[in-house]
Amino acid sequence: MPKISAATVAEHRARQREALIEAAVDILVTEGAAAVTPAAVGARAGLARSSVYQYFDSVAVLLATIVEEAFPRANKALEEAMEDARTPLERIDSYLTTTLRLAAEGAHRPAAALMAADLHPSCRERLMELHREQIAPFRAAVRDAGVPDPGLTADLLGGLLQGAMAAVERGTPVDAVLERTLTLAHRCLAPGDGA
Incomplete structure (x- = not known):
């Protein structure tokens, strides 16, 4: 089982999701929307590329989340x-x-x-x-x-x-x-x- 970095699995998942959003925003602001890829976002957040897909089905969904937030x-x-x-x-x-x-x-x-x-x-x-x-x-x-x-x-x-x-x-x-x-x-x- 993967090691979690929070008191609960739900809290761990919330932290990872937030880290991915922060990473995507940082890339968006510094490099533009075209640079927001699962690989880049995962790397910036210190997570595997596949982790991005656990939270966001696509880059479009990730960008829509950034719009909302x-x-x-x-x-x-x-x-x-x-x-x-x-x-x-x-x-x-x-x-x-x-x-x-x-x-x-x-x-x-x-x-x-x-x-x-x-x-x-x-x-x-x-x-x-x-x-x-x-x-x-x-x-x-x-x-x-x-x-x-x-x-x-x-x-x-x-x-x-x-x-x-x-x-x-x-x-x-x-x-x-x-x-x-x-x-x-x-x-x-x-x-x-x-x-």
């Missing part, structure tokens, strides 16, 4: 950050701040790598659905702010946020990026600016 941590952080905000502007600030802090930690990298991957259409649609769910609170806060054309305004602010995340990814200090991002967002949302 790429968003919950960020969504929880965003929800917690926004729950204490009293006004739409505070909710927007909380969303932008938390998103940039998560970007500085690299939390967005798996989702970004998945967006660039050649995924099965159903997996891509699920990725887009999860992304829409993630930005829904931000879009609602922009709408609640009472700005003209809130959908377009949210899209444009989303573009600002993408640019800010890219700046953080390039190494610009997150606090400097955050300060400038909030300043620009506040200008965009200011009443009576002729928008």
Whole structure:
């Protein structure tokens, strides 16, 4: 019988599954989706290639699992950050701040790598659905702010946020990026600016 590295077989299996997912995410982020193979994932996790198939029927299933797990941590952080905000502007600030802090930690990298991957259409649609769910609170806060054309305004602010995340990814200090991002967002949302 194989040696287990946990108190129970179930715990051992959960740890191995998590190790495989972490290995796949690491390969996805550093080398791209095409490099996510059973052999590479098994090797990165320190397990045999055949071990991958004990948990995931195929690379497509493994990538679908990564899609499902790429968003919950960020969504929880965003929800917690926004729950204490009293006004739409505070909710927007909380969303932008938390998103940039998560970007500085690299939390967005798996989702970004998945967006660039050649995924099965159903997996891509699920990725887009999860992304829409993630930005829904931000879009609602922009709408609640009472700005003209809130959908377009949210899209444009989303573009600002993408640019800010890219700046953080390039190494610009997150606090400097955050300060400038909030300043620009506040200008965009200011009443009576002729928008």
